[in-house]
Amino acid sequence: MPESFVSGLDNQTQSQMIDLLNARLADSTDLTLAVKQAHWNIRGRGYIGVHELLDEVADRLREQSDLMAERTAIMGGHARGTLQAAHGNTTLSPYPVELTDIQAHIAELVSRFKDHGAKLRQAIEQASEAGDADTEDLFTEVSREVDKDAWFIGANAPND
Template identity: 50%
Template sequence: MPEAFVRGLEDNARETCIDLLQKSLADTTDLFLAIKQAHWNLKGAAFIGVHKLLDDEAAKIQDFVDTIAERLVILGGTAHGTSQKVVENSSMEAYPLDIQKWDEHVDALKERYMEIGKHIRARMAEAGEAGDEDTADLFTEVSRGIDKGAWFIGAHTA
């Protein structure tokens, strides 16, 4: 395992959290790419508003991706951020390539946000149980952002 840049964490806590972070890196990278897929391809009356919203959301998710990858490396892991590893490790189903209507994209993204939020909360609990409150706190921050993104996107069809 590469060098860790933390003290005071048991090896098993670091290894557990590296695994949790690796899964979250894949999920959030997959979400980022789904957002961009929708952003590039949506059409309809709400186009410009949703298009701009998705740019903002993609930037927020990209920040989470970076934070997750950095924590993973700090703990002594190697961030697996290649497209091949994202496909292999993501818990999400492939984003549909055959939709264009803005409301179909909104529904597809809202579901992905909510599913990833569920996974992040479970990983938050696991990180806390493993004894790494810093990683648990990172997951808390990500979960709040994911939930807010689900609301911002989902509110378009409410």
């Protein structure tokens, strides 16, 4: 393992956290592309508001990915943030590329955001159990933003 700039963590813990960060990075990269897929292809009532929201959400997801990737590098690892790495490691369901209906996109995105959020909460627990409070805090920050964006997107669904 290359030199790490994290003090107080042993190599085994760092290695575990690097793997965990890269796993969530793969999902975040996948989710960013799903959001852009919807952004490019949505059609229907409320188009412009959702279209603009999705651009903002994609920007936040990229910032979250950057946090995870930088933490990985700080720990002496390599961030695996390419499309190919995400494809091979994402745990999210494939996003349907033929959708145009705005409500169908909203439902698909909210489902993936909830899945991503659940996995981030598991990562919070794993980082806590490993004794890495900084990575735990990073995942907590990302989790809050993911939950908020799921709510923002879902607020565009019609009331039943």
